[in-house]
Amino acid sequence: MSPQRCRDIAHVSAVELRTQVPAETVDFFVRLMGLSEVARDGSRTYLRTWDDYERFTVCVVGAADSGIGRTWLRAAGPEALDRRVRAIEDAGLGLGWADGEEGIGPTYRFTDTDGHEFGIYWESDWYEAPEGQRPALKNQAAPFPGRGASVRRLDHVNYLAADVPAVTAFLPGVLGAELTEQIVMDDGVPSAVWYHVGDKSYDLVYTSDWTGSTGRLHHVAFAADQREDILRAADVMLEAGIHIETGPHKHAIQQTFFLYVYEPGGNRIELCNAGARLVLAPDWRPISWSRAERARGQAWGLKTIDSFHTHGTPPVDAAADAPGTAR
Amino acid sequence: MSPQRCRDIAHVSAVELRTQVPAETVDFFVRLMGLSEVARDGSRTYLRTWDDYERFTVCVVGAADSGIGRTWLRAAGPEALDRRVRAIEDAGLGLGWADGEEGIGPTYRFTDTDGHEFGIYWESDWYEAPEGQRPALKNQAAPFPGRGASVRRLDHVNYLAADVPAVTAFLPGVLGAELTEQIVMDDGVPSAVWYHVGDKSYDLVYTSDWTGSTGRLHHVAFAADQREDILRAADVMLEAGIHIETGPHKHAIQQTFFLYVYEPGGNRIELCNAGARLVLAPDWRPISWSRAERARGQAWGLKTIDSFHTHGTPPVDAAADAPGTAR
């Protein structure tokens, strides 16, 4: 960890979600999560949370399977972008430049060590609310929707990875991310790692995929302003017949107040609230949780539900005989 | 504003508050705000919020008058500290090195252009909760107190300054802070400026002192986790006979949910909650509010109370014939 704080990644800006039922997935995000549609292009629907200064937060893609497509990272500036592209190329993970989309400029495509695709860019045309849809306060991007969960912004992505230790070299070395918490097995090998690129306590999370598959998704998380928003969202999801996997409750790790649901395409979505918690220490000492500590459950004692350890997208055959004891 | 994000100031870490009634001020912070005493040294009492990883957050100093003493800034690393000390010396604002206190290493003292004293340092001995006072979760510094407002951490400091435009050169140039919002008078001169050094939307704020005095304090703010904590704190303050100046309500500027009270020594204290709001854009475009926009009141229409424009600490004679129309 470098205490220089020359953070080249400004934030995780958007994700591409794959779904076999794109209309239902879009309806979930718009009607229940409170996002708005900003554009459509063939099988791609661009949606935005109300406080995103950029044009889109989620791109829903009709596909043969579920899972996460590209994750977009915004660089902190043109030099930061150059530095990161060089680091990616040095790591042999580059896929090359592509045109951007929906307000995003030239995007350098690459993968992490587990095969998840990323795109990093600098240029961004900010979202401009159309006439008649301006927010009441000029320091926010779009009106507060007051619809469903009304989530404010993308918070973090939790990937599944066949090889978590490989990721722990990639994240600080190539992306400049810093480890804040981790689960370490009794043999000293990390099975889950939480990294941040800014002051939030985590932005990118990797968890061991017990199936040994690569490139899968554990969940994508959206920040709600208050814990009450999450309690209220639980009723919204309940009434809509959305599968609530677990929560609301408070994680022991990172202390996030959470609710996990499956969107109609099967991807796990988290609604999260961190209160005023930030990791501001430049010399933060990563917290390590043992398997035994992890087994104690969440902060207030809720046992972690089995599917939280086994469900990932896209599903794999191995899931049929899931041990449920992988972690 | 530089999109490099080489943030040399990790965060505003602590403040020294002057008071003629130190016992009452300490009691306010401990019993009503939920801080804990960590050390005493003559007229100085060191208090900490429960989630501060360092040893102290507020140093209450018995003094002949109220107001703010030193503000401590933690550098992001040793090189960052060097860079900032050079910039300060180049600006002719340096006061020289001093020994640190309460866990803080060598501290370079300086003033802003208005005479408020600061100290910047890198070395810090983290707080270690004593045996029997360990938190239940190892990723937090001390137990949640469940006492009064139970504020989590220092959030920001709002200074009064005779010359706000002078500050707007100092903050980015010397401290590397970035402007996020401002109030600009009809003649184009800023009368209040909000700067951040990290992802929070502001850390250091300067407001024009209508008395023309220098070195005074408008308020020190502490972050509560939820808006509900602030509503509940209003009852705590009401029962304790603490003067509630205004709120709870939501600011139009920065959209912070706020409550302002005067601690027994007369210094204005804010309890604040920003929800999940962060300013993550590396190319953030500062929001300017005109005098007319400002006159519309707070977000939900509350008119700004007169004393909010006139009360500062220490009090000055000019206050006796305050126009109440200074802004």
Add this chain to the structure above:
Amino acid sequence: MSPQRCRDIAHVSAVELRTQVPAETVDFFVRLMGLSEVARDGSRTYLRTWDDYERFTVCVVGAADSGIGRTWLRAAGPEALDRRVRAIEDAGLGLGWADGEEGIGPTYRFTDTDGHEFGIYWESDWYEAPEGQRPALKNQAAPFPGRGASVRRLDHVNYLAADVPAVTAFLPGVLGAELTEQIVMDDGVPSAVWYHVGDKSYDLVYTSDWTGSTGRLHHVAFAADQREDILRAADVMLEAGIHIETGPHKHAIQQTFFLYVYEPGGNRIELCNAGARLVLAPDWRPISWSRAERARGQAWGLKTIDSFHTHGTPPVDAAADAPGTAR
């Protein structure tokens, strides 16, 4: 006050609101308050809050002016209805029986001493959610809407009256209501009175109409489940351009957390939350507030806004030269 607790009025069940802009008023209730339309009949639109076991909560009526029409009271049983009808007739306030509407059986119409119209009834066909619109939990009437303020139920009605003392005989004597709090002028005359018919601390409120008019409305209030719902509703109203008169704040009287807005037809609407507060004492001692105590403002110090003392519906000419100092 009788400690017998033979409460003949089960609850205030519905109100008729008059508006010159019925489409806008209906849109306000449906889109921003979270009610649902259950029926239309000419100029009358019947709307319901999601937890009302009866068919409607508000009847919006297109009319030449604003204000409140009929208030419906549900009797606690057939004998209770008989007793109340006799008491009303004995008081010379009866208007006679009418057919009920929208699920309500025979309704006895009458006025209070100030001319506001009421209807009392016993028979009620409960609301049955249509197929496909059933709530997830069978102990609630309709799905939680997750739309706008999503208010749960009607809470209370606050009438303006030319002669408040006359009302203080009518409410306990004719309706069996009990006084819980009041404002008493220096001459011993009550200027505002809060009565309850059940365990909530108030259901029917009368405030002196400074214009000397009769039959006017101060406000109709709807209960939100949590204070956070009211804070969130303030943003919903702000974005929709609805006039927020005052709040959110906490009343000193009755301690209700409140937000006051004007619906597009001009009628004042309150969103309220009482927390877990109930008045359970059968020998409750009414709380009297003096004019001086009242002048101190709301619980946390907010000064009562002038229009709160002057605005009523329908508007009257006298309002043009309102003293603003009536109370």
Add this chain to the structure above:
Amino acid sequence: MSPQRCRDIAHVSAVELRTQVPAETVDFFVRLMGLSEVARDGSRTYLRTWDDYERFTVCVVGAADSGIGRTWLRAAGPEALDRRVRAIEDAGLGLGWADGEEGIGPTYRFTDTDGHEFGIYWESDWYEAPEGQRPALKNQAAPFPGRGASVRRLDHVNYLAADVPAVTAFLPGVLGAELTEQIVMDDGVPSAVWYHVGDKSYDLVYTSDWTGSTGRLHHVAFAADQREDILRAADVMLEAGIHIETGPHKHAIQQTFFLYVYEPGGNRIELCNAGARLVLAPDWRPISWSRAERARGQAWGLKTIDSFHTHGTPPVDAAADAPGTAR
């Protein structure tokens, strides 16, 4: 069920809790729940919630075992008291008159059909806050403590009973309570019943004791004002090392937001919030839940924890080989 609403029981006013560790139990209630001590008499400590208009809410009694002692009911008036005493005597459950205690007048003692002791009374000397401990607002009994959970008032008691069907005759017939919800086994026999005596949706609950014991306690519940108070209380309990059994979550039955903990003496304590939910319908139709519906878990899907079905106080030997499948 009678739609007369001549409610002879005004409310459940206080409970006597037995504990082998009275000092720890008192500390739990004072420091963590926010009650205050009002009197001590030998092994009896009288504690009060801040919004109780009477002198005490809980009487902690040092005893050889845990469990509930007497439950106090306040009659709605002297005639109501007479009526209930006659009904109790007619049912052969009377134990005779006793002097009251801590502000309570003559108390008629009796048992329910399962042997739990009750006391019913009318005369009550209201609590008077001593000089220097007056609340800021005169319509509340004592200052809001801002300490721990700061619960407002007693909400309900849930008893275990060997014979639940016997209770279903006693509660309406002898106490005049009304059934609002129940769990009915496949053979048509109720295994849990929720009754109310006022507008809250329940006050007295009986659940089948799988051990066949009589007179035991499932839990005593205290009302917090907001759901956020319960989330915050979970942290308070966590830090204090109090066993959190389950929650926070929302019950499907009655929809209460809950947190269950064991006080140091082993008695299960619930912190609950009902939002604005009231059962106001005089012809309420009791909701019946089948075993299968109950097995679906709580409102948002949380599976009911085994100990919730097996733990009661005092413990009985049978618990050693608890089936965990009793319900």
